[in-house]
Amino acid sequence: MDLRHNPTPETRRSLQLPPVANDSWNDLSKAAIDSARSNFLVSRDGKLGSSGCLSGDSMKTGAVIRGQRLAVAAVSLFGTASIAFAGTQKKSTKSIQLNPDPLVNAAMRNMETGVWSVNGSVTFKKIIKLHGLLSGEDFDLSMEPGVKSGVPLRGIVIKDKAWVCSDGETWHAGRPDDRLLYNWAHVPIMADRQLPPFEKVGSEQRNGQTWLHVRLKVPEKKINPKELPEYWLVLDSQGQAQYIGHTEMPMFSQARKEVMYCSFDYAPAKEKIAPPPLGAPVDDKGYGFNDIEQHKFDWKSRIVRLEVTPKILESKQIGEDTYRAFLKDTATPNHYGVVEFPHDALVKLGFLKKIVSGAHAWEDLEKMGALGRTEGKPVSFYVEVIPLGEKPAARAVAVGAKLVRDPDGSVSYSWETDEKQTAQSPPAPAASDASDGDLVNRGIEKAKNGDLDGAMADFNRAIELNPKDDAPYYNRAQARRMKNDTAGAIADYTRAIELGSTNPAAYNNRGNARAENNDKDGAIADYTRATELKPDYARAYYNRAVARKDKDDASGAAADFKRARQLDPKLVSEESVADSSSRGGSANNGAAGTAVSLLDGKLKLDIPSDFSRDTDDPKTPKTLAKFSGPDGAWGEVLRGTHGLTPDKLEGYLKMRVAEYSKGFNWLPKDSHLQWLKKDIVTIDGRKWADWRYVPMLKGTKDYSHSPVYTRFLTTSYKGQLLEVTFTSNLNTDPKLKAEIDHIMDSVHLEE
Structure with missing residues (x-):
């Protein structure tokens, strides 16, 4: 019988296999389990132990029997009765051979205090590697594979504070009850419980220490020994148990209905479990997206408090448990930006009523009943600033909503706010001009980030809400030019002008589009109108000069080049004024070049x-x-x-x-x-x-x-x-x- 692939309920009862000590397998999808992306989530809908298994307090008082609900009935390895262990006593070799149980109990008790390193794996269809530190109920553990390929997922919990890092560089506030990895690593060494009998298998010397090998004692003789929980106890020179050096044991997954196998090494650790180096915010001020862009190098890896309006404009899922929110800040008029949030932070902050997968604008969120508050006072939270390249762009990764300063001077961040930010039912839709403005600005930001289709959708919606506003037509024209839709761009520039736009850029850009379509006369007319609206518009003079040169109007081109150079000496060189110096060749499609x-x-x-x-x-x-x-x-x-x-x-x-x-x-x-x-x-x-x-x-x-x-x-x-x-x-x-x-x-x- 191959118990690794088909353990029957009867076999499990006789073996008394320990179950996974949490209900996370009931809550996590099989796909999430297969990809090993637990993200330290034990239960997204309830607290650990809400279904009758180990609760947070049970780590102190003993495990709770699941009763008849589990397929693994009568789980004696995790019974509720605690054992009063006597002080250490010398044991004879014969007594150890006959009854190693007190040594197992003593080793577990010794590991209740101090800091212990753990390194091992949990195996089902895939192998999950696990390593880090345990200290009581605190832990610092990393899992591979993580959310991001090639990067371990790391979680730290110290008392009531938690942090998670999934990309190898940014931390955000987690939840202290997200303890899946802790349970995997801690269940095999958990003390203060009634244990079944063990039997000695053998002993060996490792680095001057005696390691006693014990295995769960069962009456069946044909059972594969590898299917039973096993411990290797480290003994001192007097034969007393110091700690568990290694363990191998099966665990049963409720969701997968199959047995997993864990193998862990433990050892005393000199390191201490410490919070991640987030540091205090740069100051107590509230900032906006423009501030982050301007100071991104000064604030690299620093924390700042970001203040935004209460309405989310778009929510987009960008990872299994990471969401990107499009928001408007309060520091700079009409300035928008993007922030990355962990799993349910958008709900805790009141932006959403519930988490939704995919990408949704606020209109869709409202229809889905997921949109949170839409008005009220500004919302603030803390973000870590991560520069992108050399230009003014930076990632803003949310780390928490509340700053916690400890007496020892250290700081941490949590998602618990001083004031409960409950998502309120949205009021009646805002006036069309306000919604129109939000959509246009959101579309502009999407275009800047390369999402031209999303930008077009926002401009289209803005036009539906207010068809007499020229701004969405002008910006849609810009997006269409980026998509090489020259004819569509010309049509939108024209409509913006018909609606009364006096923006000289509308004429200049329509002139560029017309020039691309070989309509030189139309382009020249547009450039001329642009210079009438803005007499110091150097670029319009320059563009008209190029168009006139292409029509062999040498004198007109020279005059425009000269005027453009007077307005902006660095726009045009002397060579361009003299003869338009066509040095571009075929690479420039015959366009004039400037040395x-x-x-x-x-x-x-x-x-x-x-x-x-x-x-x-x-x-x-x-x-x-x-x-x-x-x-x-x-x-x-x-x-x-x-x-x-x-x-x-x-x-x-x-x-x-x-x-x-x-x-x-x-x-x-x-x-x-x-x-x-x-x-x-x-x-x-x-x-x-x-x-x-x-x-x-x-x-x-x-x-x-x-x-x-x-x-x-x-x-x-x-x-x-x-x-x-x-x-x-x-x-x-x-x-x-x-x-x-x-x-x-x-x-x-x-x-």
Whole structure:
């Protein structure tokens, strides 16, 4: 009989197998069990022991018999009667042979105090590795596999405080009663219970210690010994039990209706169980998303208090127990952002009445009866700031709603708030203009994050609510241009203008779209109207100059180039004013190019006509030049941000590749960061780090229409870093990628 795969109830009764000491298997789905993602959840709907098994207090007073409810009847290994153990006494070898039970009891009692290391596994269809520390009811345990591939899931509980880390770097407040891993590791050594008889199997010497091997005593002679609970007791020189050094035993899963097998090593530990290093918040102020973006490097891995309006605008499940909320802050008018929350934090904060899977806007949440409060005073909570790349973007990971300062000076965070934040029934729908504004702003943020379809859906809904508002039409036009729907973009720009928009950008951008459709006359008319609305609109003059040059209007083009240069000297070079210097070749599709010289003429690069040089910012003196391209594309040249010698170039490249690989964990699950190149190359006799990447959908090889195509060239110049960066950002046009390649291929540096 193979008991590992088909243990009958009768066999289990005779073997008296210990059940899993919690009801988590009743609550967790089989899929969750198969993927080993327990997330330290014992019960999502009730407290541990709510169904009649071990409760939190039973860890102190003894286990509770499940009675006839369990298939494992009469579980004598976990009976309620406690045993009064006498003090340690010397035992003869004969008495140990005949009755090892007092030694088992003594070893368990000794492990009730102190800190113990544990390392082992639980096996069913998969193997779950478990390691960490136990100390009474406190623990610091890690499980592999975790939620994130290759990263252990770690949980810490100290008295009534709990923390969970699933990605290897960020912690958030957990629940002290989430004790599944603790129960796995602690049940085999749990004292203060009535034990069945054990029998001696043998003994051996390990590192100068005697290890006594004992096994559950059963009358059946044909039972496979490996199916019985076994202990290896560490004895001192007098033959007294010190602790349990190793155990192997089966556990029965109620949900899976099968036996699991645990194997654990225990040993005294010198370490203490300590809270994770979250630290105190930067100060007591309440901040917004714009503050986080501006200070993301100063606040890296620090905690800040974020204050937002009480209404959630969107909830999205991004992991098995992780949710992303789209919220509006109170610090900056019309500023929105995204926060990552653990399992039920959105309910505890009152944003939702219940957790829902998938992604849902507030309108859908309202229909589902899941939307929480929609008005009232602001809501605040604490987040950890994690920078993403070099631009103003950062992850905000919620760690708790309440700051707890202990007498010893340490701090922790919990989801229990001073004031109960109960989710209230939503009032009548807000006025259409308010809802319209929320949708437009939410759509803009989605577009910035690359979710163009989600942005379009929000703009469409905003138009339905208020068809006379020009803002959603203008922004939908922008999104359509990003999706290469030029005709649709022109139609939306036109509708925004018909509704009374006096935004000069609407005319300028419609002119760009018309130019893409070869409607040069229509483009020139739009650029002209844009300059009438904004006489100092340098870019509109520049665009009209390019269009006039394409129509062979040399004098008109020269006049517009000259005017654009007067308004923004860095937008147009002398060569452009003189002859529009068509240096772009086929890579620029014939568009006019601008030769840019930096470092007193020693660094040169060729910038296409649809890129413009930004005004220098005195606050960033190490930025030699910044450039803005179509639909958010940008570039920059940095100097002196790091001391860098040629021999350190390869190490710098590896460091930066690792940083970017880790920083792009916000990508959707079905995509990954594809490194197109990360090599040391020689250009004009000088070593450069040539590194480039693009996000791609899994299983695809063609990145021609992928966004965020990014290239870097890095070298050492006079002992300092010199770095050129250009990215398409959210623009997916293959022509823009060719332009970026042209720019980077044109880079020339002289000594």
